[in-house]
Structures are given as C-alpha cells and as structure tokens.
Amino acid sequence: MAEDARGRLIDAAGRAFAERGFEGASVRDICSDAGVNVAAINYHFGDKQSLYVACLEQAQCSESQQTLRAADPSLPPEARLHGFIRGMLAAQGDPDRPRWHNALMLREMAHPTSAAAEVLKRYIRPLAETLREILEQLSPGVSGMPHDGWPVGFSVVSQVLFYAVHRPVARLLMGEAEHDALDVDFLADHITRFSLAALGRGPNIVGPSAAPSAGIRKTVSR
Amino acid sequence: MAEDARGRLIDAAGRAFAERGFEGASVRDICSDAGVNVAAINYHFGDKQSLYVACLEQAQCSESQQTLRAADPSLPPEARLHGFIRGMLAAQGDPDRPRWHNALMLREMAHPTSAAAEVLKRYIRPLAETLREILEQLSPGVSGMPHDGWPVGFSVVSQVLFYAVHRPVARLLMGEAEHDALDVDFLADHITRFSLAALGRGPNIVGPSAAPSAGIRKTVSR
DNA sequence: CGACAATTCAAACGACCGTTTGAAACAATC
DNA sequence: GATTGTTTCAAACGGTCGTTTGAATTGTCG
Incomplete structure (x- = not known):
C-alpha cells in the first residue's frame, strides 16, 4: 500500500x-x-x-509511439512529418495516457517555473531536434534559412499546439458539435498537407482532392 | 484623484x-x-x-490599427492577410499598449473563466470572421472545405499565437540572443509567406528569394 | 507473540487569503 | 464655516492555505 x-x-x-x-x-x-x-x-x-x-x-516519461516512429530516418520524410504531427496530436487524446500529462506540460511551457529548464531539455528539445531533422530532410537548406530555420519549425508545431492550448476557443468558435467531429486523423492530415504545401512539397490546401495524399496514408496511418 | x-x-x-x-x-x-x-x-x-x-x-478595448486596416475589403487579399498577421504580432509588443493586455486575454482563452464567453464574442469572434473573409477572398472555396474551413484559419492564427504563448520555449530553444533578434516585420513576413504558399498563392518558403514578395511589402509595411 | 520500522491519522500550527468595518480625510456646495 | 457626499485609511474579521506534530495503525521479521 x-x-x-x-x-x-x-x-x-x-x-x-x-x-x-x-x-x-x-x-x-x-x-x-x-x-x-x-x-x-x-x-x-x-x-x-x-x-x-x-x-x-x-x-x-510517457511518449507517444507515433512520435518515436517519426524518428526513423529510413522512412520518406513526408511520412516522418505526418507521423510526427499525428503523434503529437494523438498524445493529447491517448486513452492509455492520463489527460493531464500534456496539459501540465503545456502549462509549464506557457508559464515556466524553475522546473521548466529540465522539462525542456529532456522532453521538448529532443522533439524539436527530430522535427528539424525531418524538415531538413524534406527541404534541404531550411536549416540555413534566417534564424537557423527555427521559424519554419515553429510554423509546423504551432498548428499542433493550437488544438491543445486553444481547444476551448476553437470549440466556441466552431460550435461544440462541429468541433467534436474533428478527429486526430483528419487534423494530422490537414496540418501535414498545409505544411508540406508551404514547403513546396505537396499540392496546396484548397485543391480538388480533399483526401490526403496516398503516399502519406499508406505508410503511417493505422 | x-x-x-x-x-x-x-x-x-x-x-x-x-x-x-x-x-x-x-x-x-x-x-x-x-x-x-x-x-x-x-x-x-x-x-x-x-x-x-x-x-x-x-x-x-484596445485594438491594433494594423488589424483594422486588414478589414478594408478594397485592398488585395495578400496585403490584408499580411496586415492581419502583422497586426496581431504587433499588438504583442506595442509600447503604447500595456503588455498585460494580450497576456491576460491569452490566459483567459487557454483557461476560460465565466468571463470568457464575453471576451470571445466581442474580441475573438470579430477577428475570426475577418480572417475567414480574407481567406475566402484569397482562395475562394476555402469556407466550403471540411469543417467549414476552420482548420485553415486555425493553421494561420496558430502561427501567430505561438510567439505569444510559447515565447519562453522559443527563447530557450533558439537561445536568447537569436530569439531577441526576431522582430515583428520578419515574423509577419515569414508567417504570411508560409500561409500563402500553403494556400497556393505564393512561392514556397525555401525559395531562392529570402525577401518578402514586393506586392506585400509595398502596400502594408511601415 | 514481541520488536521495530513504515505508514496513516486527527488535530493543530502560524501565515496569508479576500473582505469588512467605522472612523478619518478630503472635496464640493451653500 | 457648516453640511454633505466621496474617497482613503488602519485594523480586524473569519476562513483557508501549506505544513507539522505525535500518537495510532499497519506491516515485517525474528
């Protein structure tokens, strides 16, 4: 006991x-x-x-399987990016992982206490490095962009973080029913396609095909 | 007194x-x-x-001039988007506006109290509608996308919100000196180009030209 | 069972919380 | 200068905070 x-x-x-x-x-x-x-x-x-x-x-201590999968450098970079994004999104709603894990980390990152430095070193920094590696593989030269390419990485993760931090706002803006209809797979596909298009590595968002590209789906999903 | x-x-x-x-x-x-x-x-x-x-x-009560300017439907949509993004970014560091204004709103939105509904109705909702209008003007049909096109709007604003909510993280990741070198104009240009490229309305991010497109600069900046 | 450590418990500690009180200070009007 | 309404003040209110205490309980092993 x-x-x-x-x-x-x-x-x-x-x-x-x-x-x-x-x-x-x-x-x-x-x-x-x-x-x-x-x-x-x-x-x-x-x-x-x-x-x-x-x-x-x-x-x-808990980390999503999907995020780990994204670390595998042998996969095509598009699939790695999708896995990374889906992994971060899935960690928010993972039933095997207590809900408060993510929420607490977000609180600590938005309003750091003295413990923030350790969290960043052990949890955030590895994620950031993985994403930077994926982006560099996806678009060689991105690390050489102004400010070492950080803003590009931020533009990607910010889209994921939005649904964790500003969920109440999104819910009120969209309406509860419509918001609750959003699922992890849809959001992962949307954010991945948005980011790939921005990097010139995919069709733009408002195309004729609303379905995610086959190359992404077949390697990562389910 | x-x-x-x-x-x-x-x-x-x-x-x-x-x-x-x-x-x-x-x-x-x-x-x-x-x-x-x-x-x-x-x-x-x-x-x-x-x-x-x-x-x-x-x-x-305080609202940025730039954001208002973005509401002018006679401007080209690219310039409106840039004005919208720059306005939101500028509000964070506006010396005429107390720093706590934005920080307090963000706290209220991330962890709503009973006062959140009013804030959303009077402050957030108008901003959201303006952005939706700009995006529809920019890429007709975006409002008809799944979930009424909200995810596209979220992908844009999330990039701006990141630098407000997660500034401490960005600072620690990039290093203080490098982070403090980021200024509003650079970020506004970056986020605008990232978003325009995602929408298929501009060159992708990692292009030969690091400078913002002339069409944006000449109508909005300074 | 008896000895000993690990754990739980009710009760209380001082400090600080948000709030209230009633009188003092101030301002304006006649 | 007296009157009236507004604003400030020191002091205290009851309550809750995080923390501590020392005894009671439980578990372990010879």
Whole structure:
C-alpha cells in the first residue's frame, strides 16, 4: 500500500495542477481526491512544490509511439512529418495516457517555473531536434534559412499546439458539435498537407482532392 | 484623484493577473503595487472577481490599427492577410499598449473563466470572421472545405499565437540572443509567406528569394 | 507473540487569503 | 464655516492555505 498512495497522489495532483494551476490547486482537495491524509504529501514528497515536480517528471516519461516512429530516418520524410504531427496530436487524446500529462506540460511551457529548464531539455528539445531533422530532410537548406530555420519549425508545431492550448476557443468558435467531429486523423492530415504545401512539397490546401495524399496514408496511418 | 486610483488598480491588477494568474495574484500585492489601500478594491469594484472582469474589459478595448486596416475589403487579399498577421504580432509588443493586455486575454482563452464567453464574442469572434473573409477572398472555396474551413484559419492564427504563448520555449530553444533578434516585420513576413504558399498563392518558403514578395511589402509595411 | 520500522491519522500550527468595518480625510456646495 | 457626499485609511474579521506534530495503525521479521 506504500507506492499506491504515492501514485494516487501524483495522479490526483497532476489532474489538479493541470486543470487549476499550481496556486489554484489546494493540497486538501488533492489529498481528498487521492483518498489520503493531508500529511501524506509531507511524508511522501516533502512539500507541495516537490509533489509538483514529481508530477512533471511523471508526465515527461510517457511518449507517444507515433512520435518515436517519426524518428526513423529510413522512412520518406513526408511520412516522418505526418507521423510526427499525428503523434503529437494523438498524445493529447491517448486513452492509455492520463489527460493531464500534456496539459501540465503545456502549462509549464506557457508559464515556466524553475522546473521548466529540465522539462525542456529532456522532453521538448529532443522533439524539436527530430522535427528539424525531418524538415531538413524534406527541404534541404531550411536549416540555413534566417534564424537557423527555427521559424519554419515553429510554423509546423504551432498548428499542433493550437488544438491543445486553444481547444476551448476553437470549440466556441466552431460550435461544440462541429468541433467534436474533428478527429486526430483528419487534423494530422490537414496540418501535414498545409505544411508540406508551404514547403513546396505537396499540392496546396484548397485543391480538388480533399483526401490526403496516398503516399502519406499508406505508410503511417493505422 | 478618484478615477486615478481606479485606473492604477486596473493596471496593477492586470499585470499581476497576466503574470501570476487569478489565484496567484493577491489583492495585497496588487494594492501595494498600485499604491492604494486594500479596501480600495472593495470600494471601486466590489471584489477581486469584479476587478478581474474590469481588467479583461480594459484589455478588450484596445485594438491594433494594423488589424483594422486588414478589414478594408478594397485592398488585395495578400496585403490584408499580411496586415492581419502583422497586426496581431504587433499588438504583442506595442509600447503604447500595456503588455498585460494580450497576456491576460491569452490566459483567459487557454483557461476560460465565466468571463470568457464575453471576451470571445466581442474580441475573438470579430477577428475570426475577418480572417475567414480574407481567406475566402484569397482562395475562394476555402469556407466550403471540411469543417467549414476552420482548420485553415486555425493553421494561420496558430502561427501567430505561438510567439505569444510559447515565447519562453522559443527563447530557450533558439537561445536568447537569436530569439531577441526576431522582430515583428520578419515574423509577419515569414508567417504570411508560409500561409500563402500553403494556400497556393505564393512561392514556397525555401525559395531562392529570402525577401518578402514586393506586392506585400509595398502596400502594408511601415 | 514481541520488536521495530513504515505508514496513516486527527488535530493543530502560524501565515496569508479576500473582505469588512467605522472612523478619518478630503472635496464640493451653500 | 457648516453640511454633505466621496474617497482613503488602519485594523480586524473569519476562513483557508501549506505544513507539522505525535500518537495510532499497519506491516515485517525474528
């Protein structure tokens, strides 16, 4: 029963921190949610801050299969990009992975605490390097563009991050029903095609074919 | 001296709310910052929550000239898009407009409170409609795409929002010096060209010419 | 069973929270 | 100068915060 209380605390705290922020989540609510005494935080972690760090560490450990697949340099770059994008999108709604993992990381990145540097080094930086490698493979010379090509990479990931950070806005703008009809596959296809077209590596977005290009579908999806 | 205390309170509170969030900002800190007594919040606004709403209303009132310019349907759509993007970017660093205005809105949109619906209706919705109109003018038929073309609009604005929401990450990834070298004009040009290329209305990003197309520059910039 | 460590518990700690009070200070009008 | 309404102030309110305490409980092993 020892590790159990610790684990339940991290899970309850992670959900609370992700939803209401560090200041907004009270230790009493967290402990009540986890079904443990308030003193358990002090016993297992020391204090609230250390519990928060433990949540971040837990959130860092899980990584999507799809994102890993994208790292395989033997695949065609279009498929790698699609896998990368789909992987990031899927991580948001992965039922095997607690929802709060992504939300907590996003909070930490938007309003960094002292723990942000570690998260960036271990979690964000590898993702960024993978994407840069894919983009360079896709369009040689992109790394040599102004500001080392970072803005191109940002233009790609920003489209993915939008649906994680600004989901409430998108929901209200589109209408709930229409928004809930968006699924991971559709968004991954859209963002991939938008980005490929911008890089001159695919047909533009408003073409006659609304279906994703066959080359992408056959190598990555399902 | 009456309206002065009220105004100083809104300014101090806006900065505090934007930086540390509603829960993280204490009324004592805010009042100390504004140079007023703690009871002033109750006297001028009623309570902390109403002060927060007052800050949001203040933040809504200011709008960038550039964004307005983009609403002019007589301009060529490429120039309107560039104006729209540059306007949103410029609002982030506008010295005439307190920095907290944008930050507070972004917080409200990422983690909506009960006041979010009003903000969306009065501030976000008009922006979204303007963009949709520009995109439809740019690429007729985009509104008829799946999900009413919303994903296309999201792909454009997300690139702008990235630099507002994830600035700390971008800073750490690129390195401080390189990041601070990014200016509004460069980013506006980059995002516009990326989006136009995706829509098939311009050369792709990694072309021989790193300079923005003349048609955009001459109508909008400076 | 008895000894010992690991874990949980109810209760309380001081500090800070948002809010309120009633009097003092100020401004404007007669 | 007296009157009236507006604004500021120091002080305190009850409540919740994160944290601590020391005893009670549980689990482990000789």
